[in-house]
Amino acid sequence: MNMRNPWPVLSVTTGLAIGLLSGCGTQQGGTGSTGSSIVMGMSDDVLATDPASGYDPGSWLLFNNVFQSLLSFPKGGTEPQPEAAEECSFTGAGTTVYSCTLRSGLKFSNGDALTSEDVKFSFDRILKINDAAGPAIMFPMLDKVETPDARTVVFRLKYADATFPSKIASGAGSIVDHRQYADNGLRKDDVAVGSGPYKLDSFGRDEAVFSVNENYRGTAKAKNSGVTLKFFHGDQTALKTALENNEIDIAYRGLAADDIADIENDTSTGKGVNVVEGSSAEVQHLVLNTDDPVAGKLSVRRAIAYLLDRQALVDEVYQDTATPLYSVVPAGIAGHNTAFFDTYGAGPSQAEAEAALRADGITEKVKLTLWSTPSRYGPSTDREFKAIAEQLNAGGLFEATVRSVPFDQYEKDIAKGRYGVYVKGWVPDYPDPDNFTAPFFGEGNVLGNNYTNSTITGELIPETAAASSRSSTEAAYGELQDLVADELPLIPLWQAKQYAVVRDNVYGLEYCLDASTVFRFWEISKD
Secondary structure, eight states: OOSOOOOOOOOOOOSOOSEEOSOSSOOOSSOOOOOOEEEEEESSOOOOSSTTTOOSHHHHHHHHHHSOOSEEOOTTOOSOEESSEEEEEEOSSSSSEEEEEEOTTOBOTTSOBOOHHHHHHHHHHHHHHOOTTSGGGGOTTEEEEEEEETTEEEEEESSOOTTHHHHHTSGGGOOOOTTTSOSSSOOOSOOOOOOSSEEEEEEOSSEEEEEEOTTOOSSOOOSSSEEEEEEOTTOHHHHHHHHHTTSOSEEESOOOHHHHHHHHHOOOTTOOEEEEEEOOOOEEEEEEOTTSTTTTSHHHHHHHHHHOOHHHHHHHTSTTSEEEOOSSSOTTSTTOOOHHHHHHOSSOOHHHHHHHHHHTTOOSOEEEEEEEOHHHHOTTHHHHHHHHHHHHHTTTSEEEEEEEOOHHHHHHHHHTTOOSEEEEEEOOSSSSGGGGTHHHHSTTOTTOSOOOOHHIIIIIHHHHHHOSSGGGGHHHHHHHHHHHHHHOSEEEEEEEOEEEEEETTEEOGGGTOSTTOOOOGGGOEEO
């Protein structure tokens, strides 16, 4: 997803299906659950209830449960399967025409029929509104949507994009009721009308209440009768206290690394809570501005790469709730390699760093400011960057300091090119290597670091995007990762593990924490 807030691998499948056939899950007429209701606490806020706007983890959690997409990611999988659609496939010779046939009898939670008209309306609306905080940025390839009949949708693309099924399987593919949403503006009333497994009963500053949608027809089967989501607005202490006081059943996204480690290491009996660990493709990078007077020097960037000790960062700052990352495509995603480890080692190497600087005639200490913003990428970010500064300064080659600023100012300053070295985090929109490369190194990349490489933008990204067999792209993605390691527009730092802390009578969280980043309310049950 965009550069959003800051998840063992359960099961992942590689390769993207060109023909997606029916039968991948049981079709349900309503979810039919009589289980207990669940109370979950989260430090993130839900920034939007309208899918044309939300592009953050909290909002997509809501979208993935309240709205249907034509396709969805099955638990533990990275290959999209039919959801609101009965079947989908690319048609013709290439990957520029994509057709879907809807399930019969689809309805929104208010009883309105869901037809191809709603699908077309939803995609046209996203592009027309083009909200700066929305997912329109994911669909530059979409030319037009056609509806030959009430159950058929045809997407015509401007250029080949074999990842299109994964994109529409994400929260960006949420289908809204055309009778309930304006085509030229966002809803402002915090009401959401979708056809997903749950319906949104109420939404306020401190909580959202969901109940099972009896009109739902799809692959999910709810194991509870509803979910109340409580927002803790970044207050980690309050979230932990609520769990300890039995006020919530689940704490998700927001407990401090130290708290998770304390809970995991607590051998006392009767504590009543368990840590559930899942896989994640969330990553964090040290971004280097190639136009900066200091960081713009390749020798400086190489010296930084040689001096970084990722293992120390994840041990000391993140208490092993993350793993060192040595390339831009994370582990568990097709095409992953270890380009940075192969080039710079596990680090640190004082001798190699010094040699890189001296070869460029740099003999004085390199003065460098590392820019951080804790509110967006987690409260440990400042501490992490202070640890990085200490690593750079330890051998006397750098004089690095850390500055931390509020996120709004941070983004404005990056846009103006004021920072040489800064942090960016990334939660993927969809589990394909394209989502870890094209946004960072394609045209108009989201990093704001002035980096361009014609081989990447002119050859590797178009080539990989057009490849219908995703396994065939591994060599090209390997070349791309090697180029990034050589030219250093960024340095990967870590890949997160995904955690939830649950009371010991709550089950199913392992099906909510995987590389797809889809949190599935319907998989959770409670004794």
